Amino acid sequence: MDMKKKETHIFQSEVKQLLHLMINSLYSNKEIFLRELISNASDAIEKLRFHALSNPALYEKNGEFNILISVDKENSTITISDNGVGMTRTEVIENLGTIAKSGTKTFLESITSNDPEKNRNLIGQFGVGFYSVFIVADKVTVKTRAAGLSADQGVFWESLGQGEYTLANISKADRGTDITLHIKKGEEEFLEDWRLRNIISKYSDHISLPVKIRTKKNENEGIHWEKINKAEALWIRNKSDISEVEYKEFYKHITHDNNDPLVWSHNRVEGKQEYISLLYVPKCAPWDMWNREHKHGLKLYVRRVFVMDDAVQFMPHYLRFIRGLIDSNDLPLNVSREILQDNRVTHSLRNALVKRALQMLDKLTQDTEKYQLFWKEFGLVIKEGPAEDINNKENIVKLLRFSTTHNNSIEQNVSLDEYISRMPKDQEKIFFIAADSYAAAKSSPHLEIFYKKGIEVLLLFDRIDEWMMSHILDFQGKKFQSVSKVDDSLNKLMSNDAYKDKEEQKTLQPFIKRVKNILGERVKEVRLTHRLTDTPAIVITDTNDMSTQMVKLFAAVGQTVPEVKYILELNSEHILVKRMIDIQDENIFSLWVELLLDQALLAERGTLDNPNQFIQRINKLLVA
The missing domain is CATH 3.30.565.10 (Histidine kinase-like ATPase, C-terminal domain)
Incomplete structure (x- = not known):
């Protein structure tokens, strides 16, 4: 040669x-x-x-x-x-x-x-x-x-x-x-x-x-x-003639993935549009799924002729893990990515394929074990859906899974349907709390009244959660409510305790005013609360103010956010608060006020602007 x-x-x-x-x-x-x-x-x-x-x-x-x-x-x-x-x-x-x-x-x-x-x-x-x-x-x-x-x-x-x-x-x-x-x-x-x-x-x-x-x-x-x-071509054959093994091997052929797929959906559509789709959900997430350059999309065929790999125009970003192909009789053979982007047929096919993919996932929820495998691999990606796909929001929300105070586990395996089925008849809203971790969410002082009354709360601890919840207003007629925000439904929840002693409210007004004078404009308001059992104080945000977790999310991506002014709530039944009421020394009283605010901020945010000052206050009070 x-x-x-x-x-x-x-x-x-x-x-x-x-x-x-x-x-x-x-x-x-x-x-x-x-x-x-x-x-x-x-x-x-x-x-x-x-x-x-x-x-x-x-x-x-x-x-x-x-x-x-x-x-x-x-x-x-x-x-x-x-x-x-x-x-x-x-x-x-x-x-x-x-x-x-x-x-x-x-x-x-x-x-x-x-x-x-x-x-x-x-x-x-x-x-x-x-x-x-x-x-x-x-x-x-x-x-x-x-x-x-x-x-x-x-x-x-x-x-x-x-x-x-x-x-x-x-x-x-x-x-x-x-x-x-x-x-x-x-x-x-x-x-x-x-x-x-x-x-x-x-x-x-x-x-x-x-x-x-x-x-x-x-x-x-x-x-x-x-x-x-x-x-x-496998996809043009009748489904009844194709074995499970053949479907699995075809998946490996088009994806070069050594693992079997988790589930698939094979459909032939005739009528106004004519196409065949074969969609797969992988068992394992691609190793580079979070890489911006990660290739995704479907293989595109036009009348059995291969046209392109990774046709992203047929799947939204939150379904980027879906693999498979579409074979259309309605697109031109010389179609390009640019033409696909603005093509009427493409938009129609995309809508149909998204619905088919969501139906496939909804069917998968019937197999709890398999769906949990899916959720562990792709749950974070699905959480992008409510913000990205308004038309299919309801179907996407049904697919979401949460950890809650009911299951006492970090595993996200509770659907909203399950949550609602356990709600007391007089519960008006779906309660949730967002935090940096499962442990922080589960142990938050905001939950003390809910634990006391046996009311279930969704525990959100993925970074995307707060952003996702800002795009979900309700589910099956029940609105969502953060337990760390001001809301009338929370007042009703505490009504048996909060308003039983109006005299206490009047008696402690001088104390509340004294605390507010020390904190000044650093807090929006100071008031009493009956939502706490073991904690002396918490901070909450007003109804229309940005939440703590949302502030963290914006800060993480380099965006400037306004300073959050919290409402400080004090537990008048707690021994520390009772002792504070009787303190006459203004310096010592001020140290206690600052300490309780720092404690509440630490529980809410996980950090303090000046942790050394916090430690010094503790030391001064220990030797006072």
């Missing part, structure tokens, strides 16, 4: 790390190498088919597509060939010498566990792709030529899967890619015809392109290529 411009290149460091991890973590599932190579070959052919719509010359002389597999037992090699789009020299370096995914370094740093099962799951989420060949091969050779280029612009790539690879220009008559695996000693099972047939049937039966194995029945007959798979 005549080679020109032969060079030796060093692998990108991330490739070396990934190779090492795969070889050591995926040893129990070695056969996935063939699934990955067939999947890549299928993608290459689909891309050529699409590009040839506008440039038929790319077909060259061969318009029939095939994925061919041949075995040479004498030389211990397997060759997988496709006549797809092929690669240029630059593309070979980009695709086989580097990992172009954003966040790769962060991903590799996360693989720190010695647990092989955990590593397998993480690598599966990342997508093993081409490099899985080195699980069974000690040398891999690639010959490729991009469609439309002359025969002398072929490219040769070869590597032992260690630190470097060889690159050269060669002559290749046919477009597409040939990958030859030199099988390691001990992995000879993959040279057996029956073994390869079994793998193809297991993983690639659903691929719409023919996968053929080279056969030779006897010495007098020539070479034959036998089709092994059904070679019919």
